[in-house]
Amino acid sequence: METIVSGMRPTGNLHLGSYFGALRNFISLQENHQCFFFVADYHSLTTHPHPKDLHQNVRTILSQYLACGLDPNKATIYIQSQLPQTAELYMFLNMNAYLGELERVTSFKDKVRKQPNNVNAGLLTYPTLMAADIIIHKATRVPVGKDQEQHLEMTRTFASRFNKMYDIDYFPEPIAYNFGNDLVKVPGLDGSGKMGKSEAEGNALFLVDSADIVRKKIMRAKTDAGPKTPNEKKSQEIENIFLLMKLVSKQETINYFEEKYNDCTIRYGDMKKQLAEDMILFTTPIREKILEIESDNQYLRKVVSEGEEKARASADKTIREVREIIGFKSF
Ligand code: TRP
Numbered sequence: 001m002e003t004i005v006s007g008m009r010p011t012g013n014l015h016l017g018s019y020f021g022a023l024r025n026f027i028s029l030q031e032n033h034q035c036f037f038f039v040a041d042y043h044s045l046t047t048h049p050h051p052k053d054l055h056q057n058v059r060t061i062l063s064q065y066l067a068c069g070l071d072p073n074k075a076t077i078y079i080q081s082q083l084p085q086t087a088e089l090y091m092f093l094n095m096n097a098y099l100g101e102l103e104r105v106t107s108f109k110d111k112v113r114k115q116p117n118n119v120n121a122g123l124l125t126y127p128t129l130m131a132a133d134i135i136i137h138k139a140t141r142v143p144v145g146k147d148q149e150q151h152l153e154m155t156r157t158f159a160s161r162f163n164k165m166y167d168i169d170y171f172p173e174p175i176a177y178n179f180g181n182d183l184v185k186v187p188g189l190d191g192s193g194k195m196g197k198s199e200a201e202g203n204a205l206f207l208v209d210s211a212d213i214v215r216k217k218i219m220r221a222k223t224d225a226g227p228k229t230p231n232e233k234k235s236q237e238i239e240n241i242f243l244l245m246k247l248v249s250k251q252e253t254i255n256y257f258e259e260k261y262n263d264c265t266i267r268y269g270d271m272k273k274q275l276a277e278d279m280i281l282f283t284t285p286i287r288e289k290i291l292e293i294e295s296d297n298q299y300l301r302k303v304v305s306e307g308e309e310k311a312r313a314s315a316d317k318t319i320r321e322v323r324e325i326i327g328f329k330s331f
Contacts, residue, residue, distance in 0.1 A: 002033045004177065005139040007040035007080065007130070010057035014064045015204035016283075017186040017195030020247060025143050025179050027069045035075035036137050036311060037065070042080045042087065043129060046122040062300065064207060067289035076314075078307035080133065085315035090125070090132040092322065093158050096165065097128045101157070106150055131155040135171045136315045143177035152176055166325045186247065187240035191222030208287055211280045218276040223268040231262050241268070245275050248282040 006026065014023070029035055039058050049057065058079060070077060080086060102108065102124050111123050122129075130151050134142055135158070142152055152174065159171035188195040188203040196204045202217045209217070222237040234242065238261070245254050253274060260266035293299060 002141040002177075003036075003137055003139045004029055004033045004141045004143060005036045005038075005134045005137050005174075006143050007038055007043070007133055008061055008065060009040050010044055010054075010061045012057070013060065013206040013208050014068070015196050015206050016244075016247070017188075017204065019068060019207060019286075020184040020186050021145070022143070023065065023068050023070070024184075025177070026065075026075070027071075029143060029177070030071055030075040033141075036078070036139070036314070037070060037075050038078045038080045038083070038133065038307075038311070040080050040133070043126065046118075046120060046126065048118070059294065059300065062304070063294040064290050066303065067286055067293050068207070072303045072306060076307055076310040077303060078311040079304055082304070082308045083136070083311050083315050085312070085319040086129070086132050086136050088319055089136050089322065090129045092326065093128045093132055093162070094125055096161050097125065097158065099124075101154070102127065105154065107147075127151050127154040128158065131158040134174050135159050136318050137311075138172055138318060139174045140172050141177040142174050143179070149176060168325060170321070170325060184247065185243060187243050189217055189221040189240075189244075191237035191240060205279065205283070207283055208290055209283065210287075211284065214280050214283065215276045218272050218279060219269075221272060223272075226266065226268070227261055227264045230264060232264075234261070238268075241271060241275065245271075245278070249275065249278040253278065 006022075008022075026035070026037060030037075039061055041054065041058050044054070044057065062077075062079075066072070066077075105127055107126065108124060112119050127150075131154060134152075134155050142148075142155075144152065156173040156175075159173050163170055186195045187193065188198060188200070189205065190198060190200045190203040192198060202220055205214060205217060221241060223241065224235045224237050227234075242254065242257070245257070257266060257271050257274070260271075
């Protein structure tokens with residue numbers, strides 16, 4: 001059994017891509033491992049959210065993950081800011097994190113380029129906070145995508161630096177949990193890459209989208225001029241529509257449109273109509289669950305306080321030991 005930690009950024013609604021990606025992995029991991037999943041609200045302060053929005057963002061992401069099957073009876077689900085031990089460990093790690101290595105992190109360089117007017121110390125030390133999140137529970141595995149690989153590498157650096165510095169084999173060096181081929185590709189509706197990658201209006205289908213919105217977005221999805229010769233290779237746009245169909249439609253529906261495509265009689269309008277209805281059947285129960293959980297404050301409060309208690313037991317132990325190792329002793 002591994003100890004697993006992962007953070008969820010409170011940045012708006014979950015789309016279908018996150019559902020078939022990170023979420024499904026979390027849900028399968030919680031069955032067989034000791035999992036800690038938290039809402040990364042300390043991290044979100046780097047972008048200076050309005051106090052009014054901060055809580056709502058946390059609430060939204062928490063409700064959505066719970067509605068999708070993250071189970072507080074199986075995993076420890078908590079809010080990062082309710083575990084100040086993380087902030088203490090972050091401070092300790094920062095004492096041994098060097099400006100040069102932090103400045104070289106790709107995500108930091110991106111931010112410097114994109115928001116030159118807000119290059120704060122929190123952004124620079126994002127990797128030390130993330131390392132603290134992970135090693136506070138002495139995690140061995142972290143289920144994250146490729147874009148987080150460098151941060152995880154830094155986590156290993158900080159963990160092993162601590163071990164070396166105090167000549168103790170204390171923190172494990174966590175590695176990525178690789179889902180490899182299990183990853184389902186969810187394309188966007190704008191005819192290009194991954195859902196959620198582009199900010200383009202209407203590119204992503206959100207789990208909370210109403211039936212009307214789902215219909216509208218899908219009907220507007222990019223298509224092409226249609227196949228001219230039998231068995232023509234599909235354009236990216238059309239491939240994407242088929243990929244989305246594979247996620248939610250019956251095999252016979254997919255076969256039907258494959259045949260129509262291959263003999264050049266396909267009408268994209270019909271295909272999109274069918275996709276929209278199948279999508280609505282798939283997302284409606286999830287959407288209803290989200291709305292139910294979001295309005296059930298008592299339930300949310302219970303989840304969060306039980307999560308906090310379990311996370312605290314684990315973090316407290318680490319912090320007590322770390323203080324001891326560093327040399328803070330009581331009189
Ligand atoms: N950086 C992660 C992201 O952008 C979120 C995150 C914060 C995280 N702390 C973490 C992920 C610890 C895994 C473990 O998605």
